[in-house]
Amino acid sequence: MKVSRLPLRLERLEDRSVPATFSVTSLEDTNSSGTLRWAINQANLNNEDDLISFAVSGTVELGSALPSILGSVQIQGLGAGQTVISVDSSLSTGFTMFRVGGQGNTLDLRDVTLANGLETTFTGATGIHVSNDATLVLVDAVVRDHRTDYWGVIQITNASAVISNTLFEGNTHNDPQQRGVIHNWQGSLFIISSTFHNNDM
Numbered sequence: 001m002k003v004s005r006l007p008l009r010l011e012r013l014e015d016r017s018v019p020a021t022f023s024v025t026s027l028e029d030t031n032s033s034g035t036l037r038w039a040i041n042q043a044n045l046n047n048e049d050d051l052i053s054f055a056v057s058g059t060v061e062l063g064s065a066l067p068s069i070l071g072s073v074q075i076q077g078l079g080a081g082q083t084v085i086s087v088d089s090s091l092s093t094g095f096t097m098f099r100v101g102g103q104g105n106t107l108d109l110r111d112v113t114l115a116n117g118l119e120t121t122f123t124g125a126t127g128i129h130v131s132n133d134a135t136l137v138l139v140d141a142v143v144r145d146h147r148t149d150y151w152g153v154i155q156i157t158n159a160s161a162v163i164s165n166t167l168f169e170g171n172t173h174n175d176p177q178q179r180g181v182i183h184n185w186q187g188s189l190f191i192i193s194s195t196f197h198n199n200d201m
Contacts, residue, residue, distance in 0.1 A: 019049040019074070027058045029088075036060050036075075036085070037067065044070040054112075057082035061089075062097060069100035069107045069134075077112035080142040080167075086115040087126075094118035094147075096129045101159070103133035110139045117146035117153060125155035125183065136161040143181075146171045152180045152201070156187035164192040173201040 022042050025034035032038060036052070043050035049072045057078050062085065077083030085097065097117060100107040107130065117126025126146040130136040136159070143166065146153045153171055154161070161184075168181050181201055182189065 019051040020046055021051045021053060024052060024054045025056055027056060027060050029061060029063050040067045040069065040073070043073045044068075047071060050074070051076060054078050054083045059084040059086050059115075061086050062095075063088050063091065065095040066098055069098065069105055070102075071104070072106040072108070074108035074110065075112065076110050079111050080113045080140065083111060084113040084115055086113075087117050089116055091118065092120070094120040094123040094126060096124040096126065096155075098128045099131075100134045100136065101129075101131040106135040106137070108137040108139075109141060110137075111141070113142040113144065114153075115142075115144050115146075117148070119146075119148040119151060122150055125151040125153060127153040129155045129157070130159040130161055130187075131155075131157040132159060134159045136163075138163045138166055140164070141166045142169070143167070144169045144171065147174065148172070148201070149174045152183040154182045156182065156184045156189055158186050160188040162190045162192070163194055166194045167197065168195070168199055169197045171199045171201060 022039040024036050024039055028035050039052045052075045054077050114127045119126045126148050127143055143153055171181055181199055
């Protein structure tokens with residue numbers, strides 16, 4: 001009896017790639033292994049999607065701007081009450097905490113608090129600047145106690161941002177002619193289920 005055989009063929013499998021993961025195990029603001037600054041630098045070195053996950057609760061006090069985000073980076077905190085990224089209160093010169101710019105670059109921030117940002121003499125938005133076709137996703141966050149002169153707390157310049165379930169509270173503006181927690185310049189902005197409370201802007 002002749003047995004018929006079906007021709008063999010290759011079948012494309014579902015993509016099950018996982019992002020490269022870097023753990024934040026130290027609250028120090030240095031380039032040492034395990035810090036947030038180190039984790040961002042490590043994520044920027046590869047071309048994969050990256051996950052930076054906090055494994056320690058508390059406050060990271062920044063003495064300068066964090067490295068600009070390259071590629072697609074998700075930063076996952078332990079909850080807005082447990083993961084606080086703040087500017088050192090002793091500083092007199094401001095800076096932008098997070099920057100992401102350029103097509104294909106994405107910053108995805110979740111379950112964190114961004115606190116005590118400072119803008120001095122047009123140093124830029126205190127919290128986040130997203131620009132030039134980059135993307136910002138901000139989810140389950142608290143943005144509080146920032147002091148700005150012009151650009152606000154979040155600046156969107158020819159880019160896109162989605163903000164969801166986020167509380168903006170206690171942010172102040174030094175210039176009454178330049179008001180706004182979020183400064184959107186020719187960008188795309190979606191705000192979902194978020195609260196703006198007691199902001200003097």
